[in-house]
Amino acid sequence: MKIQFRALLSCGAATIALAAGQAWAAEAPAADAVDTVETVVVTAAPVARGNTVVNADAIAAQPAAMNIINAIQDVPGVAIRGSDAFNADPWTYGINIRGFDVNLRSSKIGQTIDDMPAYNASYYLGGAPAQKYLMSENVERIQIDQGTTSVGSASASALGGTIAYVTRDPKEDAGGLISVTLGDNEARRYAGVYDTGRVLGDTTRAYVGVARFTACRWVYGCSDGSGFDEWHAEAKSVTELGKLTITARASYDDAVDDPLIEASRSFLDGTTAGDASVPNWTTTPAGVNENWAHAWSAHRKNTLAYVKFDYAVSDAIQFEVAPYYHHQKGQGDWAPPYQQIAIDPNGVRTVAGGTAPGSSRKRAYYGWTDAAGRQRAVIQGVDYTDVDGTRITSSLCYGAGGAVAASCTPLQTYRTSLYGHDRYGFTSKGKLAFGQHKLEAGVWYEKLDRDFGRAWRQIVDVRKGPAYYEAPQLIDFMQRFSTDQWKVYVEDTWTLGDLTLTGGVQKYLIDIEGETDGWDAYGKLTAPLKTALDADSDVLFSLGALYRVNDSLQAFAGFSQNYGAVGDWALEKTQTDTSKLKSSVADDFEAGLRFHGPRLSAQVTAYYIDYKNAITFYSADFITGGPTGSNGGINYTAGTSGAYANTGKGVESKGVEASLVYELSDAFTASAALTLNDSVYQQGFTGGTANAGAVKPVAKGNDVPGAPSTLVSLGLDYSRDNFRAGIRGKYTGKTAGDAPNTPSLYLPAYTIVDLSAGYRLPLENGRAVDLQLNVTNLLGEKYIGGMLDEFTQRYTRGAPRTVSVGLNFSF
Numbered sequence: 001m002k003i004q005f006r007a008l009l010s011c012g013a014a015t016i017a018l019a020a021g022q023a024w025a026a027e028a029p030a031a032d033a034v035d036t037v038e039t040v041v042v043t044a045a046p047v048a049r050g051n052t053v054v055n056a057d058a059i060a061a062q063p064a065a066m067n068i069i070n071a072i073q074d075v076p077g078v079a080i081r082g083s084d085a086f087n088a089d090p091w092t093y094g095i096n097i098r099g100f101d102v103n104l105r106s107s108k109i110g111q112t113i114d115d116m117p118a119y120n121a122s123y124y125l126g127g128a129p130a131q132k133y134l135m136s137e138n139v140e141r142i143q144i145d146q147g148t149t150s151v152g153s154a155s156a157s158a159l160g161g162t163i164a165y166v167t168r169d170p171k172e173d174a175g176g177l178i179s180v181t182l183g184d185n186e187a188r189r190y191a192g193v194y195d196t197g198r199v200l201g202d203t204t205r206a207y208v209g210v211a212r213f214t215a216c217r218w219v220y221g222c223s224d225g226s227g228f229d230e231w232h233a234e235a236k237s238v239t240e241l242g243k244l245t246i247t248a249r250a251s252y253d254d255a256v257d258d259p260l261i262e263a264s265r266s267f268l269d270g271t272t273a274g275d276a277s278v279p280n281w282t283t284t285p286a287g288v289n290e291n292w293a294h295a296w297s298a299h300r301k302n303t304l305a306y307v308k309f310d311y312a313v314s315d316a317i318q319f320e321v322a323p324y325y326h327h328q329k330g331q332g333d334w335a336p337p338y339q340q341i342a343i344d345p346n347g348v349r350t351v352a353g354g355t356a357p358g359s360s361r362k363r364a365y366y367g368w369t370d371a372a373g374r375q376r377a378v379i380q381g382v383d384y385t386d387v388d389g390t391r392i393t394s395s396l397c398y399g400a401g402g403a404v405a406a407s408c409t410p411l412q413t414y415r416t417s418l419y420g421h422d423r424y425g426f427t428s429k430g431k432l433a434f435g436q437h438k439l440e441a442g443v444w445y446e447k448l449d450r451d452f453g454r455a456w457r458q459i460v461d462v463r464k465g466p467a468y469y470e471a472p473q474l475i476d477f478m479q480r481f482s483t484d485q486w487k488v489y490v491e492d493t494w495t496l497g498d499l500t501l502t503g504g505v506q507k508y509l510i511d512i513e514g515e516t517d518g519w520d521a522y523g524k525l526t527a528p529l530k531t532a533l534d535a536d537s538d539v540l541f542s543l544g545a546l547y548r549v550n551d552s553l554q555a556f557a558g559f560s561q562n563y564g565a566v567g568d569w570a571l572e573k574t575q576t577d578t579s580k581l582k583s584s585v586a587d588d589f590e591a592g593l594r595f596h597g598p599r600l601s602a603q604v605t606a607y608y609i610d611y612k613n614a615i616t617f618y619s620a621d622f623i624t625g626g627p628t629g630s631n632g633g634i635n636y637t638a639g640t641s642g643a644y645a646n647t648g649k650g651v652e653s654k655g656v657e658a659s660l661v662y663e664l665s666d667a668f669t670a671s672a673a674l675t676l677n678d679s680v681y682q683q684g685f686t687g688g689t690a691n692a693g694a695v696k697p698v699a700k701g702n703d704v705p706g707a708p709s710t711l712v713s714l715g716l717d718y719s720r721d722n723f724r725a726g727i728r729g730k731y732t733g734k735t736a737g738d739a740p741n742t743p744s745l746y747l748p749a750y751t752i753v754d755l756s757a758g759y760r761l762p763l764e765n766g767r768a769v770d771l772q773l774n775v776t777n778l779l780g781e782k783y784i785g786g787m788l789d790e791f792t793q794r795y796t797r798g799a800p801r802t803v804s805v806g807l808n809f810s811f
Contacts, residue, residue, distance in 0.1 A: 048502050048544025049148035049558040050590050050605035050657065052076065055141045056168070061726060061756050063774040063804040064181045065189040065213055067131045068139060069095065072163070074713040074730060076605070076657035076673045077146040081706065083260045083275075083785040083796035085185050085218050085776070088131075088228045090123040090298065091259030092786030092796045097146050098609060099653040099679025099707040100160020100586075103789045105689050108564055110155025110162035114249060116306050116324045117154040117446065118165075119423060123298070125569050126328065126419035126452065130165055132253045132302050135209045135234055137177060137193050140168040146657065147588040147607050148560040151489045151504035151542050154427050154444045159564035159586040159611060167249065169238050170205035171195040175766070175811055183774075183804025186222050187215035206237035217260060217293060218799050219274030226258035226277070226293035243312045250305035257300075258293045260786065262794035265737070265745050268784065275796055283463045285337040285412040292335065295414070295466060300330035321428040332417040335466065339364045339377045339411040340456055340474055341384075342523070348385045350523030352475040358521035361474075366408040368396040375461065377411060414457045414468045415476075421450035425485075441490040448485070450568055453478040477640050478517040481568035485510045491542075498548040505542075508563060508583075510535035514571035516640055533578040535566045540585070557591035566615065566644075573617070575643035582646050586611040602660035607653070614650025616687030618643050618695055649682035651704050667720040675711035679704035681739070689791040696740050696791055703736035705790050710749075725757040727778075739790040750783035750798070752776070770808040777801045 045051055052075045059071045067087035073080040080087070081094035091104060100108040102121045111118040113133050120127035143164040149155075153162050174197035181189040191211035198205060216227035234251035263276035277293040289295060306324035313319070340363055342354025354361045362384075364377030376386060378397040386392055397408035429442030454476035457468040491504030512533040518526040544558035564584035570576050592605035655677035662670050681702045688695040703709075710733030717726040730752050737745035758772035777800060785798025 045143065046546065046554060046594070048500065048546040048556045049150075049560070050077075050146050050556075050592055050603075050607065052144045052146070052659075053141050054144070056139065059136050059139055059142070062136075062754075063183065063776070064136055064179055064191065064806050065183060065187050065215065065804060066136075066774075066776075067093065067129070068134055068136050068142075068165075069093070069130060069163075071136075072142055072144055074671075074673055074715065074728065075144050075146075076603075076659050076675050076711070076713075077655075077677065078144065079706070079708050079711060079732060079735075081786055083798055084228075085183075085799040085802040086187060086215060086228075088213070088215065088230075088257065089217075089259050090129050090257055091296075092262070092788070093129065094706060094787065095121075095163075096706045096708075097144070097160045098607065098655065098677060099651050099704045100611075101706050101789075103706070103787075105789050107157050108159040110149065110153055110158030112154055112162065112164045113304070114167055114247075114306070114308075115154060115164070115427060116304070116322065117156075117425075117427075117444070118304075119326060119328070119421070120157065120567065120569075122569075124332075125567075126330065126421060126450065128253075128300060128302050128328065130163070132232075132255060132300065133234075133251050133304050134165060134167070135191065135193070135211050135232060137179065137191060138167050138207070138209055138234065138236070139165060141166050146605070147562075147590050147609060148542065148544070148558045149562045149588075151491050151506045151540075151560070152429060152440060152442055154487070156485065156487070156508060156510070156563060156565040157567075159562050159584055160609075161562070161588075167236060169247075170207045170236060171197065172205065173197045177811075178809045179806065180808075181804055181806040183215075184802045185215050185218045186227075187213075187804060189213045200239070203241060204237055204239040206235065208235040209233065217258060217277075218802070219260060219277060219293070220279045224277065224279045224293060228255070228257050230255040230257075245310040245312075247308040247310070248306070251303070253300075253302045255298075255300055257298045259296050259298070260796045261291055261293055261296060262786065262788055262792070262796050264793065265784075265795055268795060268797060281466055283410065285335070285410050285462050288337070289412055289462070289466070290335050290337045292466075295333060295335035297333045298330065299333075300328065300419070303327045316433040318431040319428075320430075321426055323426040324424065326421075326423040328419065328421050328423075330419040332419065334415045334417075335459075336413055336415055337365075339367070339413045339458060341377050341379075342474055343382070343384050344522045346385075346522075347383065348522075349387050350519075351387065351472055352517075352525075353519035353521055353523035354474060354476075356519055356521040359523075364411050366397045366404055367411040368392070368408055375409065375411065375458070377458075378408065410462050412459045412462045413473065414459060414466075416455050416457055418451070418453040418455065420452075421448060423448045436495045438493040438495075439490070440493075442488070444485075444487040446483070446485045448481070448483040448568070450481045450483075451479070452481070452572060479514060479572060479640070481512065481514045481571060483510065483512045483568055485565075500546040502544040502546075502558075503542070506537075506540045506563075508535070508537040508540075508565060510537075510565055512566075512568050512571060514568060516574055529574055531571045531574070531576075531578055533566060533571060533581065535583050537563050537565070537583060537585075552595055552597050554594040555592070556594070558589075560588050562586040562588055570615070570644045572640060573642040573644060574640045577643065577645070580646070581615070581644060582613045584611065584613045584615060584650065586650075599663040600660065601662075602658070604656065604658040606656050609651070609653040611650035611652065611682075612648075614647045614685075615644055616647050616685060617689055618645060618687065647683070647685035647687060651679055652682045653677065653679040653704075653707075655679075667718055669717045669719075671713075671715045671717075673711070673713040675708075677707060677709055677711075679707040687739070687791065689789045696738075698739045699741070702739060702741045705736040705738050705741075706787055708733045708735045722760045722762070723758070724760075725755075727753065727755050729753040737784075737787055737795065738793050742793070745793060745795075747784045747787065747795075750781050751779075752781055752783075752798075753778045765811075767809070767811045770806075770810070772806045772808075774804050774806070775801065 176194035193209040216222035236249040308322035367375040425446035455472035456474040486509040489506035540561040542560035590607040659673040712731040715728035786796035
C-alpha cells in the first residue's frame with residue numbers, strides 16, 4: 001500500500017517535478033542553438049528526433065551541492081542511480097537511457113561539454129563524470145538526445161544517445177555571485193563567480209568561478225572520517241572581433257572521493273547497515289580495514305580547456321574550429337588485508353616480475369620489525385632474501401603448528417591503481433545555407449595517450465593507521481595506450497514548406513596501439529607485449545523528418561545508426577583477440593508528436609532500438625582468499641588477464657516516452673512524464689565484468705539490468721512575486737539487478753519525493769539575496785540506490801532524507 005500511495009503521490013504530484021515541464025518553443029532554433037528557451041524547467045528542440053532540454057531553472061532548483069546529472073532525473077526515458085545524499089560518489093552513481101548504461105565500468109551514452117568530447121564517464125577506467133568539469137552556476141542548459149544521436153556529436157560511445165552540457169556565456173555587465181550551501185552530512189559548499197562585463201574595448205566578456213565542496217558519507221553519521229573533498233575552478237571568455245568570435249574555456253578539478261561500499265543483497269536485505277563499510281581503522285586488518293571507506297579513496301585531477309574560433313563569412317557561410325586539451329592524473333586506493341611480494345627463482349624478492357615464469361607471488365599476513373623499525377613480510381613456510389639483502393625466514397613469526405609469535409604484527413597493503421591520460425584534438429565544422437538547404441560538414445580528431453598501472457604499497461604500521469610508503473612494494477602491471485581517432489560527417493537539412501527533411505552520414509577511423517610492460521622472473525624489464533586494434537566504422541546513416549501540422553503541433557520521425565567504438569580498455573586484457581573484436585552499432589528508430597499551446601505543452605515518442613555486436617568480458621576473478629581460506633573474496637590480484645569478445649546480438653529496446661506541462665494559473669504549473677520501456681537481451685551468452693566476478697550465463701529474453709520498465713515523474717511548481725516552491729516525485733518500477741535476472745536480485749520499485757522552496761529579496765543597485773531550502777527523499781523512502789554493473793551482483797542503499805539550505809548574494 002505504501003508504494004502504491006507514493007506512486008500515486010508522485011504521479012499525482014507529476015502533474016508537480018517536471019514543473020517546468022516538457023514544453024518546446026515553436027520557433028526555437030536548432031538543437032545546437034536553443035537560446036530562446038522560455039522560463040520553464042524542461043523544453044525540447046524542434047528537430048526530427050526525440051530530445052529534451054533542461055535549462056538553468058531546473059539546475060538551480062536542486063541543491064547547489066548536488067551532482068548536476070540529477071537535474072535530468074525527471075526527463076522521460078532517463079533513470080539516474082546513486083547512493084550518496086548529493087550523488088557525489090562516482091563509484092555508485094549510474095545513468096540508464098532506454099536500456100543503455102553509464103556505470104562504474106561501462107559507458108554507452110555519449111557526453112559532451114560545449115560540443116567538446118568529455119572522456120569516458122566510466123570511473124573504473126579512469127573516466128570522469130560531468131560534475132568534475134562543471135559548476136552548476138555556469139551551466140545554461142543540458143540537452144538529452146534519448147536515442148537518435150546527432151551526426152555532429154563528438155562522441156564515439158553514443159549507443160544510447162547523448163547528454164550535451166552547455167555552459168553560459170559571460171554577461172554583458174560586471175557583477176558576481178557568492179553562494180554558500182550547508183546541509184546534512186556536514187555538507188559544505190562555498191562558491192563564487194565574477195563576470196567582468198565588457199572589457200578590452202568592449203570586445204571581450206569573461207567570468208571566473210571557484211567552488212569548494214566537502215561532505216561526509218551519510219553512513220555512520222560522519223563518524224568514520226570518510227567523505228568527499230573537492231576543489232573546482234573554471235573560467236570562460238568570449239571575444240568578438242567583427243565576423244570572428246573566439247570563445248575560450250578552462251576548468252580544473254581536484255577531488256578525493258570515498259565511496260559507499262557495495263554489498264550483497266542478502267547483506268542489505270538482512271541488516272540495517274548503511275553499506276558494507278566498517279566505522280574505524282583497526283589493528284586487525286583481515287576482513288575489517290579492507291572495508292574502511294577512506295581506504296577506497298579515488299584521487300583525481302582533471303584539467304579541460306578549449307579555444308573555439310567561429311568565423312561568419314556571411315549569413316549563409318560559417319566556419320568553426322575548436323582545439324582542446326584534457327589532462328587527468330589520479331589514483332584509486334584499495335586495502336587488501338595482507339601484503340603481497342614477488343620472489344625470483346633464487347629466493348630473492350623483486351619489485352616486479354611476479355607473474356613471469358619461474359617467479360612466484362606470496363601473501364604475508366604477519367610481519368617482523370627490524371632494528372630500523374621497518375616491517376618485513378614474513379611468509380609461513382617460506383624463507384627469502386629481501387631487496388636490500390636482509391634474510392627473512394618463516395621462523396621470525398611462525399612457530400610449531402603455525403603459531404604466530406606475539407612480537408609479530410598484522411600486515412596490510414594499499415593496492416593503488418594508477419590513472420593518467422593526455423587527450424587533445426579539435427572539432428571543426430562548416431555551415432552553408434543555400435536555397436532550401438542547410439548543409440553542415442565537420443571533422444573531429446582526437447589523440448589519446450593513456451597510462452594505466454597498478455602498484456602495491458606497504459602500510460607503515462597497521463597499529464598506527466593507514467599511512468603507507470610511496471615506493472612500491474610490488475608492481476602488478478604498467479600499460480600504455482595510444483589512440484588516433486578521426487570522425488567525418490556531413491548532414492543536409494532540406495526545408496519544403498512545413499516539411500523539413502534531414503539526412504546525414506558519418507564515419508569513424510580509429511587506430512589503437514597498446515603496450516604492456518614485461519619483466520622476467522628476476523624483475524628485469526623485457527620486451528613489452530604490443531597489441532593493436534582497428535576500430536574503423538562502416539559508413540553510418542541517419543534520416544529524419546519534421547512536419548509542422550499547424551502552429552501548435554509537430555510530427556517527427558527519425559532513424560540513426562549510433563556507434564559504440566571499441567576503446568583501449570579492450571587492450572587492457574591481454575588475452576583479447578583484437579582481430580575478431582568488432583565495435584557496436586545501435587539502429588535507432590523513433591517517431592513522435594509535440595504540441596505547444598497557450599497553456600499546455602506535450603510530447604510523446606515511440607522508439608525501437610536494435611543493438612548489435614555487443615561486447616562482454618570473459619574471466620573468473622573471484623577466488624579463495626584470506627588467511628582462513630574463506631571463499632568469495634575479492635581478487636585483489638586481478639590485473640591484465642581475461643578477454644573481451646563479441647556476443648552477437650545485444651540489447652533490443654522498445655517503448656514509449658510521454659511528457660506534458662500545464663499552466664494551471666499564473667502561479668501554478670503542473671507537469672508529468674511517463675516512460676514505458678522494454679529492454680531485453682536478444683540472444684543468450686556467457687559473460688562478466690572485468691575484475692568483478694565469475695562469468696555467468698544470460699538467457700535470451702532476459703531483462704537488461706538497470707533499465708526500469710516503468711518511470712513516472714510528477715511535479716507541481718508555484719511562483720509568485722519573489723517566492724517559489726516546488727514538489728516533485730518520481731516512481732521507479734521494479735528493475736532487474738543483474739544480467740542473469742536472479743529473482744532475489746531484482747531491485748524493488750520505489751518512489752522518491754523532493755521538496756524545494758526559495759525566496760529572493762531584491763536590494764538596491766541590482767543586488768539581491770536568495771535563500772533556498774531543499775529536502776531530498778522527503779518521505780524517507782528506503783530503497784536500493786546503487787547497482788555497480790550487470791554482473792557484479794553488488795549494491796548500495798539509497799540515501800535517507802537530506803536537508804540543505806543555500807544562500808546566494810548577487811551583485
